[in-house]
């Protein structure tokens with residue numbers, strides 16, 4: 151992890167810790183349960199760490215990553231045409 155977050159530092163995205171139904175929820179109170187905070191404070195994470203935070207299997211994280219990369223590649227190709 152790049153920067154260890156100060157426990158008393160507040161999330162700049164949401165006022166209250168997020169609940170499990172929120173799309174940016176992550177199972178880590180230290181980061182106000184906010185996936186955006188994790189990404190800002192920790193930088194790139196391994197698939198293993200992400201799978202633990204999100205409660206998904208490593209295989210599922212790998213699938214989501216592949217789908218996201220495919221979508222980004224498609225957009226880049228569109229932009230450069």
Ligand SMILES: [Zn+2]
Pocket residue numbers: 161162163164182184185186187188
């Ligand atoms: Zn946040």
